[in-house]
Amino acid sequence: MAGLITMDDLTNEQILEILADAERLLPVARGEIYLPLLQGRILGNLFFEPSTRTRMSFETAMKRLGGDVVNLGDVKTSSVVKGETLFDTIQMVDGYTDIIAMRHPRQGAAQYAQDAASVPILNGGDGAGHHPTQTMLDLFTIKQAHGRLEGLKVVLAGDLRYGRTVHSLSHALTRFGCELIFASPDLLKMPEEIVSDLLAQGASVVETEDLYDSMNDADVVYMTRIQKERFADEDEYARCAGAYKLHARHLKEVKPDMIIMHPLPRVDEIDPSVDDTRHARYFEQAFNGVVARMALLCRLLGVSVPEEVKGGAL
């Protein structure tokens, strides 16, 4: 069965169907009702590099639907440290599980795993490559706020070079005809090959270093973390990080329904003063990771989400 390696594995119609499934699964994700659609199924969580939200939300999603989870555990104590190839690890886990969620530091690892596996692979991030399950929860959050995905104006800000979440998301938003503004320091610009791919798809892209100026008529501002280790010079880091820090005082001129998103963890790029504004959506976004992944698990395991979600009380 095919997995989800990049957003190209889903058509726009499938994306919208999965988001609709996710919407219906919200009470299950909140734990208000129990709906064991995936009882008897096992998810293999293979995280070859650290993850908090992605790993935990996959686990929560599977358990909320009555399924079970086995974990690779710490890579340092697994057979990977003994030199086992990814191919061999996948062969083994393929036999133990019905579906695999995976994160790996090497780009292309998810496709490599999918070619080696008979069960579907859900790519939870491969190097600076793709992170399509994050994109699905991002799209869910945007649709929840604006009621649509089509034709929105979206600012992606911060580290666009290494941030894989913005790579997958910009491709998906282009497919829905969104206008994209990339606001980043020159050093952390969106990679050229991604910009040229987007332009070839007919995207509307503006690149700028000025975050605040680009926000005023935006529907979504998607912030990412600027990492200190990307800069050779500490002063340069301080200057760049300072120019991409949102404070409540920057939001006076923005549209009333503009939302601010962040894949988290944040460091200094969103001041806590923003948390209490109507624009902040990053904590809902993190919660939406559970419901989006529930819908994806059902879809990839061939389980239909009922049109009317009813279940037993907990």
Add this chain to the structure above:
Amino acid sequence: MSNEHSMRRVTAIRNGTVIDHIPSGQAMRVLEMLGIGGETAVPVSLVMNVPSKKMGSKDIIKVEDREVTQPELDRLALVAPDAHVSIIRAYSVAEKLTINLGEEVVNVVRCTFSNCITTNLREPQDHRLKVVNRDPLQLRCHYCGRPQNLAELANNVL
């Protein structure tokens, strides 16, 4: 200067392979792609930057006592897709071979992106580069999706 004159810069070979119409300056990369290096025992003649009516200038390689195989030849698609290849037996052209560039280049070279999963050579699955454009040649790794740096590919021959 005629094409015939260019060919005569090196003597005719009795048995082996002649690769003509190599883009100027690419002969060394062709040899690398074929795995023909300093340790090769057979005589190899190489002519670079000779005038060509068709190409302006070109390179030519003659390899004695070795007939290039089709899989070896397909590697040349990456550096000299329009080269002419003749197998010589007893001073005559016995066969003319065509270079084929399919939709995918499998197990010829490995991806040029340093963080691709396939840089671990212990991983046993095929090295696969997709042909996304033929002229100019553009390749992308099947796994990581990165566009390939053609200048570096010759260093990544498997």
